[in-house]
Amino acid sequence: MRDLREWIALLEREGELVRVAAEVDPDLEVTEIADRTVKAGGPALLFESLKGARHPLLINQFGTERRMCLAFGVERLDDVARKVSDVLEMQPPQGLMDKVRGLQKLKSIADSRPQKVRRGPVHEIVLEGDDVDLALLPVQRCWPGDPAPFITLPAVITKDPRNGNRNVGMYRMQVVDRNTTFMHWQIHKDGRADWLATDGRIPVAVALGLDPVTAYSASAPLPKHIDELMLAGFLRGEPVELVQGVTVDLEVPAHAEIVLEGYIERDELGTEGPFGDHTGYYTAPEPFPVFHITAMTMRRDAVYPSIVVGKPPQEDAWLGKATERIFLPAIRATVPEIVDYDLPIAGAFHNCCIVSIKKAFPGHAHKVMHAIWGLGMLSLTKSIVVVDAHVDVHDYAQVLFYAGANVDPKRDVVIAEGPLDHLDHAPERQFVGGKLGIDATAKLPEEGARPWPEEIEMSAEIRDLVDRRWAEYGLESIPGAGNGRLGQTLRSLRQLQRR
Numbered sequence: 450m451r452d453l454r455e456w457i458a459l460l461e462r463e464g465e466l467v468r469v470a471a472e473v474d475p476d477l478e479v480t481e482i483a484d485r486t487v488k489a490g491g492p493a494l495l496f497e498s499l500k501g502a503r504h505p506l507l508i509n510q511f512g513t514e515r516r517m518c519l520a521f522g523v524e525r526l527d528d529v530a531r532k533v534s535d536v537l538e539m540q541p542p543q544g545l546m547d548k549v550r551g552l553q554k555l556k557s558i559a560d561s562r563p564q565k566v567r568r569g570p571v572h573e574i575v576l577e578g579d580d581v582d583l584a585l586l587p588v589q590r591c592w593p594g595d596p597a598p599f600i601t602l603p604a605v606i607t608k609d610p611r612n613g614n615r616n617v618g619m620y621r622m623q624v625v626d627r628n629t630t631f632m633h634w635q636i637h638k639d640g641r642a643d644w645l646a647t648d649g650r651i652p653v654a655v656a657l658g659l660d661p662v663t664a665y666s667a668s669a670p671l672p673k674h675i676d677e678l679m680l681a682g683f684l685r686g687e688p689v690e691l692v693q694g695v696t697v698d699l700e701v702p703a704h705a706e707i708v709l710e711g712y713i714e715r716d717e718l719g720t721e722g723p724f725g726d727h728t729g730y731y732t733a734p735e736p737f738p739v740f741h742i743t744a745m746t747m748r749r750d751a752v753y754p755s756i757v758v759g760k761p762p763q764e765d766a767w768l769g770k771a772t773e774r775i776f777l778p779a780i781r782a783t784v785p786e787i788v789d790y791d792l793p794i795a796g797a798f799h800n801c802c803i804v805s806i807k808k809a810f811p812g813h814a815h816k817v818m819h820a821i822w823g824l825g826m827l828s829l830t831k832s833i834v835v836v837d838a839h840v841d842v843h844d845y846a847q848v849l850f851y852a853g854a855n856v857d858p859k860r861d862v863v864i865a866e867g868p869l870d871h872l873d874h875a876p877e878r879q880f881v882g883g884k885l886g887i888d889a890t891a892k893l894p895e896e897g898a899r900p901w902p903e904e905i906e907m908s909a910e911i912r913d914l915v916d917r918r919w920a921e922y923g924l925e926s927i928p929g930a931g932n933g934r935l936g937q938t939l940r941s942l943r944q945l946q947r948r
């Protein structure tokens with residue numbers, strides 16, 4: 450998909466979008482409607498008439514697993530991960546066909562680079578200087594304690610002044626006046642590092658209203674030297690087209706609905722917040738840099754995109770789940786004993802990580818905990834539960850069973866210390882605090898365990914027999930019992946053993 454319009458058309462064809470013609474207020478009312486819709490698993494909403502604003506507002510475009518899969522053009526999010534692991538796990542080719550396949554993969558990487566074009570629809574309307582007016586857009590005030598409207602779904606583009614490398618990130622922007630906002634660059638983020646590396650002012654461009662994969666890529670926790678637009682090109686299978694900004698020395702997505710261009714001074718800060726955040730609480734006011742807008746460029750009839758964060762589950766859950774799946778191959782490339790992991794939506798992602806491992810030696814679970822606490826943005830994870838390879842990390846009942854059955858809290862709980870999410874209000878000090886690791890794997894004698902008992906499992910023959918005879922028993926009316934979950938668990942166990 451090239452742009453937001455193609456995405457809206459696809460959502461509409463798939464019955465995944467509802468247009469709302471009634472006038473609604475971007476001040477709180479949109480949030481309440483979106484919150485109810487997201488929690489009901491409902492469709493994307495295109496509000497066509499917003500009080501006080503000229504442009505329509507799209508929300509809940511990412512709010513279900515199905516829509517997230519539609520965005521990536523896959524059946525399951527793991528299919529996207531497969532595409533990534535295909536490239537990460539490339540081996541020297543053997544034979545001609547292997548070479549051809551290898552070349553195709555390399556070409557798909559080469560073709561991911563953004564492409565500069567001379568003109569783009571994002572420049573159909575150009576407002577500069579005094580004509581810039583954020584009040585044209587239906588920017589939401591999300592929660593009653595928010596002091597102002599916040600732009601919530603931006604792709605913020607900067608360049609590292611030291612080497613010119615591009616960064617694209619998603620950071621909320623509190624509206625200050627018609628041409629000024631704050632920029633919520635948290636301390637662990639690459640956008641903030643670009644800003645801190647300048648000794649004067651840094652040019653900034655903010656793209657609003659992108660194709661869904663490019664919008665997702667802005668939120669992806671890539672290492673600093675990798676361009677998020679390259680990831681977008683790779684995942685889309687076609688490069689993102691860029692045009693030169695009008696007032697800044699930055700390239701901007703040619704097919705964005707709206708772009709805000711401007712600059713941020715190294716030493717100008719203002720008090721941002723409070724903001725009803727993805728932690729489920731208001732984050733306290735804090736000093737953040739000030740973004741001055743020099744130009745606002747748009748497509749005709751531009752659609753303004755928005756998202757609400759708050760107590761989970763919210764729409765951002767599925768952006769987070771996409772990251773969880775897409776980054777699994779990269780995590781396994783560094784810590785290969787990891788089989789799978791799950792960041793529960795209800796745990797607001799950074800609060801909890803469940804990870805399954807192929808345990809091979811005493812202390813292995815502890816090794817993996819510390820690896821995660823040292824790995825990119827996962828380093829901010831507050832608590833980790835480690836289970837054995839056969840446990841399904843996405844089945845929380847199974848995880849709780851092993852966390853209960855296999856744990857001696859005195860022996861198997863690790864309390865460590867390290868960096869925490871910028872927004873975490875629980876620790877004594879901001880940014881650093883305690884970490885909790887629970888080793889729920891079966892224990893080895895060297896780990897101080899008595900002989901470990903055998904887990905209860907029905908024999909395969911009896912399971913197969915009952916699967917085959919289920920209809921004979923006249924029990925078809927019992928949902929899911931027929932062949933179902935036990936047989937399935939066994940199959941996935943067998944698959945794991947074969948790996």
Ligand SMILES: Cc1cc2nc3c(=O)[nH]c(=O)nc-3n(C[C@H](O)[C@H](O)[C@H](O)COP(=O)(O)O)c2cc1C
Pocket residue numbers: 601602616617618619620621622633634635636637638639640641667668669670671756758765768
């Ligand atoms: C809806 C949404 C809102 C976000 N808001 C912020 C924010 O206000 N500040 C921030 O630092 N990160 C925010 N994030 C997380 C960043 O987008 C994410 O960490 C990204 O990887 C940052 O990019 P960077 O590491 O290149 O700076 C948000 C993510 C989502 C999905």
